Amino acid sequence: MTCKEAENLVMPYIRHELDVGQMEEFLEHIDQCDNCREELEIYYTVEVGIRQLDSDTDTDRYNIKGDMEADIIASRQEIYKARFITILHYAADTLMVMSLVVMLILQMRIWWQTGIF
Numbered sequence: 001m002t003c004k005e006a007e008n009l010v011m012p013y014i015r016h017e018l019d020v021g022q023m024e025e026f027l028e029h030i031d032q033c034d035n036c037r038e039e040l041e042i043y044y045t046v047e048v049g050i051r052q053l054d055s056d057t058d059t060d061r062y063n064i065k066g067d068m069e070a071d072i073i074a075s076r077q078e079i080y081k082a083r084f085i086t087i088l089h090y091a092a093d094t095l096m097v098m099s100l101v102v103m104l105i106l107q108m109r110i111w112w113q114t115g116i117f
């Protein structure tokens with residue numbers, strides 16, 4: 001992902017509008033690129049700051065950077081969960097195909113034994 005692409009995803013990321021794949025690529029870039037990470041921090045601070053002004057609650061907790069880190073950790077957990085589910089699907093698919101093959105082999109053996117072939 002280029003910096004330009006990452007920049008375009010900053011606001012959607014903060015607003016939780018990215019799908020897991022986009023999120024994964026975005027966070028990967030943020031990990032490696034200090035400029036974009038800084039960009040994210042600035043936008044996050046502004047966005048969350050405005051939201052806190054609007055809601056008028058939590059005015060005494062200005063730990064926006066901590067909030068951002070927490071958000072990133074939550075995103076990573078979401079990515080891991082999605083990856084785990086994908087692996088489960090693959091495993092289930094593989095098992096299903098394998099049992100179909102075994103069933104077919106057993107069935108052919110029965111046909112062969114009963115002289116159909």
Ligand SMILES: [Zn+2]
Nearest residue numbers: 003006033036
């Ligand atoms: Zn970058």
